[in-house]
Each structure stands twice: as C-alpha cells, then as structure tokens.
Amino acid sequence: MTVAQALSKYKMYQGVIVEDSSNIGEKEYSGKGSFGQYLEEVFFGITNNSESKPDFIDAGLELKTAPLKELKNGELAVKERIVLGIINFDSIIEETFEKSHFLEKNLHILLVFYVYDKLAALENIQVNLVDIWNCVEQDETQIKKDWETIVGKIRRGKAHEISEGDTLYLGACTKGATRATSQVPQPFSDILAHRRAFSFKIQYVRYIYQSLMEKRQASVKRKKIADTIRITQNRTESIDQIIKEAFCRHKGKDAFTICKDLGLPYNPKAKHFYAQIVKRILGADANQRLYEFEAAGIQIKTVRIEVNGKNKESMSFKHMRYTEIVEQDWEDSDFYVDLTSKFLFIVFRRNPQNEGYFLDDVIFWNMPAEDLEEARKVWIDTQQKIQAGNYNSFVKIKDDRIVHVRPHARNAADKIITPQKTMELKRSFWLNRDYILNIVENKSYLT
DNA sequence: GCATGATCATGC
DNA sequence: GCATGATCATGC
Numbered sequence: 016m017t018v019a020q021a022l023s024k025y026k027m028y029q030g031v032i033v034e035d036s037s038n039i040g041e042k043e044y045s046g047k048g049s050f051g052q053y054l055e056e057v058f059f060g061i062t063n064n065s066e067s068k069p070d071f072i073d074a075g076l077e078l079k080t081a082p083l084k085e086l087k088n089g090e091l092a093v094k095e096r097i098v099l100g101i102i103n104f105d106s107i108i109e110e111t112f113e114k115s116h117f118l119e120k121n122l123h124i125l126l127v128f129y130v131y132d133k134l135a136a137l138e139n140i141q142v143n144l145v146d147i148w149n150c151v152e153q154d155e156t157q158i159k160k161d162w163e164t165i166v167g168k169i170r171r172g173k174a175h176e177i178s179e180g181d182t183l184y185l186g187a188c189t190k191g192a193t194r195a196t197s198q199v200p201q202p203f204s205d206i207l208a209h210r211r212a213f214s215f216k217i218q219y220v221r222y223i224y225q226s227l228m229e230k231r232q233a234s235v236k237r238k239k240i241a242d243t244i245r246i247t248q249n250r251t252e253s254i255d256q257i258i259k260e261a262f263c264r265h266k267g268k269d270a271f272t273i274c275k276d277l278g279l280p281y282n283p284k285a286k287h288f289y290a291q292i293v294k295r296i297l298g299a300d301a302n303q304r305l306y307e308f309e310a311a312g313i314q315i316k317t318v319r320i321e322v323n324g325k326n327k328e329s330m331s332f333k334h335m336r337y338t339e340i341v342e343q344d345w346e347d348s349d350f351y352v353d354l355t356s357k358f359l360f361i362v363f364r365r366n367p368q369n370e371g372y373f374l375d376d377v378i379f380w381n382m383p384a385e386d387l388e389e390a391r392k393v394w395i396d397t398q399q400k401i402q403a404g405n406y407n408s409f410v411k412i413k414d415d416r417i418v419h420v421r422p423h424a425r426n427a428a429d430k431i432i433t434p435q436k437t438m439e440l441k442r443s444f445w446l447n448r449d450y451i452l453n454i455v456e457n458k459s460y461l462t
Numbered sequence: 463g464c465a466t467g468a469t470c471a472t473g474c
Numbered sequence: 475g476c477a478t479g480a481t482c483a484t485g486c
Contacts, residue, residue, distance in 0.1 A: 286484050412477060422479055
C-alpha cells in the first residue's frame with residue numbers, strides 16, 4: 016500500500032488536508048527522518064520546522080512515523096523506539112506532568128507505521144498501518160510515573176545517571192551524533208549530562224503496534240481479543256509492590272507445591288513455565304494476558320542458587336547476527352533493548368534436605384547506568400572484532416566485565432553468515448554468573 | 463526449522 | 475570449583 020492509499024483508506028486524520036502526491040520531486044529528503052519530513056511536507060503541506068508545537072495544530076495531532084522491519088518468516092516487527100521530543104533540563108523542573116510540555120505535544124499521536132527500506136524511493140515506501148494513539152487514555156498511571164522518574168532524576172542533580180532502564184513505557188533516550196559532542200549542563204549539578212529526548216521504548220511501541228493491529232483485525236473479523244488484565248487497575252501500589260505481595264504468599268514453597276496450589280501442571284522444562292507461574296500468581300488465567308508485562312516487555316528470568324550459596328549459570332540472551340551488529344548503533348541493538356528492559360528475577364534456592372528448589376525471592380530490577388555503559392564497551396569491542404573478522408578473542412567471563420560473549424547454538428554445525436561471507440557458530444551476549452548473584456544477594460524484595 | 467531460555471560436560 | 479564450549483527442550 017502506498018502512502019496515499021493508506022492515508023485515504025484509514026481516514027484517521029480528520030481535519031487534516033491530504034494533498035495528492037503530485038508535488039513529489041521538488042526537494043531531496045535524506046537522513047534518518049526523511050520519510051517523516053516527506054509525509055509532513057508532501058501529504059500534509061506543512062513545512063519542515065523544529066518549532067515544538069503540535070504538527071497539526073487544528074487537529075491537535077502530532078505526526079510520528081515508525082519503521083517496521085521484515086523478519087525472516089515474513090512478518091513485520093517494530094524496528095525502533097519512537098522519539099518524542101527533546102527534554103529541556105532547565106525548564107522541565109518547573110513543570111507538573113498534567114501541564115507538561117510533553118503532554119501538550121504528545122497527547123494525540125498520529126502514527127504511520129511503514130516498512131523500512133533504505134533503498135526505496137520515498138513515494139514507494141509501503142505503509143502498513145495508520146492510527147491514532149493516546150498514551151494517557153491508555154496508560155496514564157505508568158506514563159505519569161515514568162515521566163516523574165525521569166524528571167525526579169533531573170531535580171536531584173542526577174541527569175547524567177538517567178538510563179532507559181529506569182522506566183517502563185516512556186524512556187529518556189540519548190540525542191546527538193556522538194557522546195562527546197552531546198553533553199549539556201543540568202540545573203542541579205555541575206556534571207554534564209547527555210542530551211536526552213522522551214521516547215516510547217521499543218517494547219511499548221511493539222505493544223502499541225500489536226494492539227492497533229488487533230483492533231483493526233477485530234473490527235474486520237469480529238474476532239474476540241484475548242482478555243487482558245491490568246494488575247495495577249484500581250491500585251495505588253507500583254507494579255513491583257504488587258508483584259512482591261503476590262509472591263510473598265508462596266515464599267518457601269518448592270516449585271512443585273506452587274504449581275499444585277495454583278492448579279498448574281508441573282513442567283519446569285517448558286519454555287513458559289515460569290512466565291505461567293507469574294501469570295497465575297498475579298491472578299490471571301491461562302488465556303488472559305497481563306497488560307503491564309506485555310506493554311513493558313518485562314523479562315522474566317529464573318535464578319537457581321545452590322547449597323554453596325552460588326548460582327551455577329550465566330544468563331543468555333538471543334544470539335547475535337554478525338551481519339546486523341556491524342551496521343548497528345549500540346542504542347538500536349538487540350542487546351541494548353534487552354538490557355534496558357525491566358527484569359523480574361525469580362530466585363529458587365536449593366533445598367539442602369532434598370533435591371528440589373524452593374521459591375526464595377522475586378526481584379524487580381533494571382540495569383544501572385554505569386553497568387549499561389560497561390556493557391556498551393563490551394558490545395563495541397565485539398562489534399569491532401566481528402568487523403575485523405576476528406571470531407576467537409571475544410570478551411570472556413574471566414575478564415570480569417559484567418557481560419561476556421559465548422557460543423549459543425544447537426550444536427557445532429549451527430552457524431550463521433558473517434560480514435566476511437564465512438559461516439560462524441552462533442554466539443550470544445551473556446550476563447556473568449557472579450554479576451547475577453550480586454544482584455540477587457543485594458536486593459531482596461521478599462521478606 | 464529455528465529462536466530462546468536453560469542447562470550440561472569437560473578439562474584445567 | 476570454575477571457565478568455557480557445547481547442547482538440550484520446548485514452542486511457535
């Protein structure tokens with residue numbers, strides 16, 4: 016579907032005049048935001064401006080384009096976060112969420128999801144979905160909480176310690192070409208901080224895309240959408256407090272007993288075993304979905320502690336694609352997205368009396384900014400080695416750098432293509448064993 | 463058939 | 475006992 020077809024089909028842009036595409040070719044659009052600029056100017060007749068007012072003042076709509084990428088199986092998936100506008104450290108400290116510049120600009124967003132293709136001419140770009148998203152109508156509590164978390168750090172003179180992992184839906188992503196040239200002053204500290212912009216985190220954008228697609232399909236097919244429950248509904252506590260309370264009721268029980276008490280089959284090898292337990296403990300049925308987990312992309316990970324007080328295993332993430340990583344920026348990489356998610360660690364401890372493990376702790380965690388910075392360095396090191404065709408000297412666990420690189424394949428024959436057109440064993444980034452133990456032993460949310 | 467979370471096996 | 479390489483189990 017071309018842009019013109021998509022826009023006229025969805026008719027989601029009341030009050031906005033859509034011109035036809037006859038005035039293409041007058042101007043060159045290039046760079047990252049080129050498709051957005053092209054849409055604004057060619058279709059909506061708005062000249063490109065950096066004025067921070069809504070793009071469609073009459074309609075009260077902000078236009079945002081969001082690239083999709085095609086997966087191997089042909090499905091489309093969200094490619095990156097949606098950036099919502101720069102954070103002014105000096106003026107934001109005077110704002111309240113309700114009267115914030117952020118809300119004024121981003122209350123109603125016209126989203127144009129398109130299929131990313133860096134070689135395609137702009138007028139041939141395929142538009143997949145056009146719809147409006149109102150983040151406050153959908154997620155007021157969490158968006159407000161995220162906004163306040165970010166502003167809170169600025170007010171405490173900690174703007175330099177802001178991390179995307181601090182928040183669930185709304186993130187503060189870095190802005191600027193390089194780290195060195197993007198440092199700006201902050202009001203309550205002499206330390207320079209990276210310039211930042213509000214954004215919808217990629218996990219949240221994935222969720223937005225999924226819900227809008229489901230809404231569209233439901234209206235076509237009248238298919239019933241699976242029941243979704245919000246654990247924060249009618250509650251004032253935060254997500255982690257609610258989780259903690261729910262889990263406290265099962266502390267000390269072994270996994271088998273927990274399953275029995277919850278009416279779940281005991282199948283610890285199943286891929287979603289622990290996710291299922293979490294779901295049930297939080298009061299959802301098997302066919303119900305947990306809104307906050309899906310919208311925030313919370314990663315549920317289990318950690319088993321042995322009798323000697325140590326965990327045996329490091330923690331793997333999805334295997335990297337050598338041809339992708341050499342072209343990516345750190346903040347668009349899969350590993351960055353994983354590490355800036357919230358983690359829910361479920362800690363089981365070996366029972367000295369029998370062979371089993373009992374539930375000891377649940378920990379809601381996100382990686383601190385300084386550790387994320389260390390992970391970035393390892394990622395860069397890995398990227399450079401792949402670029403150089405050096406596949407045998409990646410950072411090892413012994414190097415003690417929080418994360419390391421290790422094989423992650425089905426067997427020795429499970430290889431993928433490299434930028435050098437050779438085949439290499441699949442490898443992943445791993446969180447070091449002792450780093451995980453440290454998280455688990457230093458932060459206890461139960462008891 | 464492959465991704466993903468999890469775990470095993472071996473040698474130093 | 476641990477690092478490292480290797481592989482399993484399951485679901486989609």
